[in-house]
Amino acid sequence: MHAIGVDVGGTKIAAGVISPEGEILSEVRYPTANVRETLLSTIAEAITDARGGHDVGGVCLAVPGFILASENKILSAANLEAIEGIPLKEELGGRTGLQVTVENDANAAAWGEFRFGAGEDVEDLILITLGTGVGGGVVSRGALLRGARGTGGELGHITVQPAGPRCGCGNRGCLEALASGTAIARRAQKVATEQPDSLLGRLAEERAPLGEDVLELARRGDKAAVRVLREAGTWLGVGLATFVNIFDPEVIAIGGGASAAGDLVLEPARRELRLQSHSPSRDLVQIREATLGAKIRDVGRGHPRP
Ligand SMILES: [Zn+2]
Numbered sequence: 001m002h003a004i005g006v007d008v009g010g011t012k013i014a015a016g017v018i019s020p021e022g023e024i025l026s027e028v029r030y031p032t033a034n035v036r037e038t039l040l041s042t043i044a045e046a047i048t049d050a051r052g053g054h055d056v057g058g059v060c061l062a063v064p065g066f067i068l069a070s071e072n073k074i075l076s077a078a079n080l081e082a083i084e085g086i087p088l089k090e091e092l093g094g095r096t097g098l099q100v101t102v103e104n105d106a107n108a109a110a111w112g113e114f115r116f117g118a119g120e121d122v123e124d125l126i127l128i129t130l131g132t133g134v135g136g137g138v139v140s141r142g143a144l145l146r147g148a149r150g151t152g153g154e155l156g157h158i159t160v161q162p163a164g165p166r167c168g169c170g171n172r173g174c175l176e177a178l179a180s181g182t183a184i185a186r187r188a189q190k191v192a193t194e195q196p197d198s199l200l201g202r203l204a205e206e207r208a209p210l211g212e213d214v215l216e217l218a219r220r221g222d223k224a225a226v227r228v229l230r231e232a233g234t235w236l237g238v239g240l241a242t243f244v245n246i247f248d249p250e251v252i253a254i255g256g257g258a259s260a261a262g263d264l265v266l267e268p269a270r271r272e273l274r275l276q277s278h279s280p281s282r283d284l285v286q287i288r289e290a291t292l293g294a295k296i297r298d299v300g301r302g303h304p305r306p
Pocket of ligand 1: 061065156157167168169170171174177
């Protein structure tokens, strides 16, 4: 039996019919509306449109933010307030006639990497996505870790520096506040003022550096930019060491836009991971690039709508 997967993002809603083997049989993409009723009707329309004539057993919505999977609703979503608190299972089940479940988007991505991506040959996988924020998901012994209410696996919000920068979640020093693309851009601004003669410093005199600027300058050998990425990688490593000590994963898959920095971030992360985690877990764990990102970005060959 096929299933429909729906990625509800801050800017787009992508829906597709997926076969049990992971093949995407149809895809549609709609722009996201941050108004409750329009958002619901758009998601329902995307599901119906993607379904077409396929025989479908159910729908899984992958949504951003803190979710209460046991009640199929979202508690808070920083980039999509309109979706907060809606009983999605009932609202969308009624409109589409299909069984609907709700999952955190990073948890859903971790499950995807486990079934069809970087971890398809193992039973224990952690996915970390480095983007605007830091998302995470844990698959342990072949099961997705969700916790008692389905809010588990928020790996981006473990504290790695108690007095560190403020995180979007309200806490200080979360992994997300130190290793996300947003954190890299913020830190770059600070380092630029300390090293005004660096390429990064000169750029910052014209405009605020973005994460991709830092990457570009680091590739050109600018020491200030390299330092920013090394620091972010070191904090990432602190987080990874904690995850390795707790979960003993076989694979850590790294995805998201900021993962494009590659070894500029991952080498310091590996070093810190080795220092702070324990044998034999640290000796056996493999860090791999997440493989489904391109497929996710490919979604959208369907019917774009205004
Ligand atoms: Zn946080």
